[in-house]
Amino acid sequence: MEEPPDGESGRGARVAVLIGAAIVLVSLCCCAAAVAGVVTWGDDAYRWFTNERGDTVAVGQAGRDGAFEFTVSRIDCGVSQIGDSFVNQSAVGQFCLAEMTIHNVGKRPATFADALQRGYGPDGDRYAPDSAAGILANSEQQLFQNQINPGNRVTGVVVYDIPPDSHIAELELHESEDTAGLRVKA
Structure with missing residues (x-):
C-alpha cells in the first residue's frame, strides 16, 4: 500500500x-x-x-372550560371612556365590553384571570384584555384575580381596547392557561 x-x-x-x-x-x-x-x-x-378546540357557544348560552361555566350575556363595542368623573380611562381605539357570569362547577377553588380571556376580530386579529380598564369597569365587583369557590358565581366585565373600525367577533375564554378554551361567537 x-x-x-x-x-x-x-x-x-x-x-x-x-x-x-x-x-x-x-x-x-x-x-x-x-x-x-x-x-x-x-x-x-x-x-x-x-x-x-374547546366547545363553541353563542352569546347568551352557557359553556364550560375546565372548572368554569361561562355565560357571556352581551358584548358592547364603541365605548370611548370607562370610569367616572374622578377616575377614568380613555380608549386608544374603542373599548369593547364583554359582560359575563362565571360559575365554578368544579370541586376546588379556581382563580379567574382576565389576562387569559382572548378576543378576536372578524379577520382573526387577536386582542388582549385591558386590565386597567377592566378594574374601572368592575369597580363594585370582585372579578379579577378572585378565587371562586365551588358552586359560587360572579358577574363582571372583561374590557378590550381594539381599533375603532373593528369589533369582537369571537371570544376564547379559559379557566387556566392549560385548558382548551371555550369559544363564544358574537
Whole structure:
C-alpha cells in the first residue's frame, strides 16, 4: 500500500472535522429555532396543528372550560371612556365590553384571570384584555384575580381596547392557561 504524500492525510482529517462541526452547528441552530417557535407560538400552534378546540357557544348560552361555566350575556363595542368623573380611562381605539357570569362547577377553588380571556376580530386579529380598564369597569365587583369557590358565581366585565373600525367577533375564554378554551361567537 502506498501512503499519501505528507500533509494530505492531515488535510482530509481537517476537512472531515470541519464538515462534522458544520453539521453540529446547523443542528444546534435548528433546535434553537424550534425552541424559540415553541416559546413564542407553542399553545396557539399546537391547537392549530391538532385542531384541539374547546366547545363553541353563542352569546347568551352557557359553556364550560375546565372548572368554569361561562355565560357571556352581551358584548358592547364603541365605548370611548370607562370610569367616572374622578377616575377614568380613555380608549386608544374603542373599548369593547364583554359582560359575563362565571360559575365554578368544579370541586376546588379556581382563580379567574382576565389576562387569559382572548378576543378576536372578524379577520382573526387577536386582542388582549385591558386590565386597567377592566378594574374601572368592575369597580363594585370582585372579578379579577378572585378565587371562586365551588358552586359560587360572579358577574363582571372583561374590557378590550381594539381599533375603532373593528369589533369582537369571537371570544376564547379559559379557566387556566392549560385548558382548551371555550369559544363564544358574537
